[in-house]
Amino acid sequence: MINNLLAHFVHDHGYLLRDKPVEISHAKTLVDGAMSNVVEKTGVTNMLDCANSKPWKKERAKIRKHKTFLSLVNVDLREWIESVVGPFVPVKSTHIAVRFPGEVWDEEWHIDNFVTERRYQPSEFTCIVGVYLADNMETSAGNFTVFPGAHHRVENFNRTNGGLAHFLEHKLSTAREEMKMGKGWEIVARAGTAVLAHRMLPHTVAPNKSEDNRYVVWFRVTARGYDGESAFTNIWESWPGVCSALSLKPHPEAHAAELAKIETLGLGAMVTCGKDYVDVRVRHAHGEPNLFASMVSVRCTSTGYRFHTNGYICKAMHARMVNTMLEDTPGASLFACAEWISRCNYEELIERWVPYTDRPSAGRAQPDRPSAEETSVRWTFHHLHSRSKSAMMRKWAAEMKLDISIIRSKPGQLEISGGKDMVSLFTERFKCLYWNKKPVMVCPIPTHST
Numbered sequence: 001m002i003n004n005l006l007a008h009f010v011h012d013h014g015y016l017l018r019d020k021p022v023e024i025s026h027a028k029t030l031v032d033g034a035m036s037n038v039v040e041k042t043g044v045t046n047m048l049d050c051a052n053s054k055p056w057k058k059e060r061a062k063i064r065k066h067k068t069f070l071s072l073v074n075v076d077l078r079e080w081i082e083s084v085v086g087p088f089v090p091v092k093s094t095h096i097a098v099r100f101p102g103e104v105w106d107e108e109w110h111i112d113n114f115v116t117e118r119r120y121q122p123s124e125f126t127c128i129v130g131v132y133l134a135d136n137m138e139t140s141a142g143n144f145t146v147f148p149g150a151h152h153r154v155e156n157f158n159r160t161n162g163g164l165a166h167f168l169e170h171k172l173s174t175a176r177e178e179m180k181m182g183k184g185w186e187i188v189a190r191a192g193t194a195v196l197a198h199r200m201l202p203h204t205v206a207p208n209k210s211e212d213n214r215y216v217v218w219f220r221v222t223a224r225g226y227d228g229e230s231a232f233t234n235i236w237e238s239w240p241g242v243c244s245a246l247s248l249k250p251h252p253e254a255h256a257a258e259l260a261k262i263e264t265l266g267l268g269a270m271v272t273c274g275k276d277y278v279d280v281r282v283r284h285a286h287g288e289p290n291l292f293a294s295m296v297s298v299r300c301t302s303t304g305y306r307f308h309t310n311g312y313i314c315k316a317m318h319a320r321m322v323n324t325m326l327e328d329t330p331g332a333s334l335f336a337c338a339e340w341i342s343r344c345n346y347e348e349l350i351e352r353w354v355p356y357t358d359r360p361s362a363g364r365a366q367p368d369r370p371s372a373e374e375t376s377v378r379w380t381f382h383h384l385h386s387r388s389k390s391a392m393m394r395k396w397a398a399e400m401k402l403d404i405s406i407i408r409s410k411p412g413q414l415e416i417s418g419g420k421d422m423v424s425l426f427t428e429r430f431k432c433l434y435w436n437k438k439p440v441m442v443c444p445i446p447t448h449s450t
């Protein structure tokens with residue numbers, strides 16, 4: 001079984017990445033061979049011209065049942081997949097999805113099987129599993145793009161609209177009208193990474209503005225005993241790995257109605273409860289779905305609430321978070337509390353706590369302006385991968401007219417320099433983050449004197 005953290009991640013976001021790579025070189029060779037055949041037969045020089053062509057479909061059809069692909073899912077990834085959905089029916093075919101440079105999908109989102117009218121309805125399945133045959137490390141590069149948490153919305157939609165029967169009749173038209181998804185999350189992954197997504201998780205593909213092909217082979221996995229109809233209205237029916245990690249305890253009576261609402265709306269789930277408390281993990285709807293940082297735990301006791309952001313807002317600020325929530329939602333119930341956290345934009349929250357004020361030394365010294373004292377601060381981290389935090393840092397630096405350099409890697413580094421007052425404003429904001437560590441170097445820069 002997967003551990004609790006992973007189970008909550010799948011439950012809340014609807015997908016999971018397996019970083020430990022599987023061996024993909026043979027599979028990649030097969031796909032490259034199929035592409036070469038197309039080029040040879042059609043004489044095209046740009047595969048984009050062949051993206052939806054018959055020759056490309058034909059070449060893929062020739063290899064889609066090749067055991068090299070099937071053993072990825074049925075052998076190499078079997079244990080991992082079973083840890084989430086239990087034993088599954090051996091997969092017999094794959095969908096080879098290469099997204100060529102320049103390729104653009106014009107659809108907003110979909111769940112599989114209902115995209116187009118078909119002569120026959122493909123059978124239902126529990127999840128899709130994709131294996132990356134090449135690095136896909138940048139965004140806007142044909143990325144598999146998900147709408148984290150939206151599987152809960154689809155479940156709700158299904159409960160009121162008749163589930164599978166509705167989709168069979170209307171395809172995605174009503175659902176798309178009713179469920180606007182906003183911006184998706186473009187997954188980046190290295191070659192050999194596997195991604196597993198819930199069957200009900202809306203997804204799409206980002207345009208490929210890069211110069212590289214994006215290669216993923218997709219498998220539809222069906223858990224043994226899966227009931228493709230009732231799973232539309234009870235989406236965890238065949239997910240023992242997730243169910244076992246989610247609370248086994250019945251919801252405490254005092255919070256039962258609120259917890260049910262929190263869980264059906266996909267805001268989060270109860271983790272555990274005791275005599276006088278209930279712990280809920282809330283899905284943070286802003287920023288990037290990160291295994292740790294995108295979950296917030298809330299402890300609700302008879303005396304109040306306690307938050308824990310699992311690596312985003314620093315511990316010392318958690319109590320302030322509760323106070324801000326209570327300012328916004330006086331007399332908050334557990335549900336209101338979960339809703340506030342889920343919607344809370346941490347960037348705006350920190351800016352609210354430490355507002356920008358045009359302090360005298362804003363920015364670098366200008367030749368035409370007498371300079372204030374300048375300084376430079378550098379932080380180093382064990383790792384720095386977060387795209388959203390880096391973007392936030394750049395935004396703050398731009399606002400404060402500071403120079404910034406970020407190394408997103410392992411180890412990671414952040415350095416800012418400019419007017420002393422602005423550097424200290426930046427530092428005050430920075431201190432609100434979980435990264436709240438002391439700068440390893442603070443070096444005053446000699447003031448520019450012209």
Ligand SMILES: O=C(O)CCC(=O)C(=O)O
Pocket residue numbers: 095097098099112143144145203204205216218
């Ligand atoms: O190419 C991809 O990554 C996505 C493919 C997809 O959405 C699908 O096959 O349903």
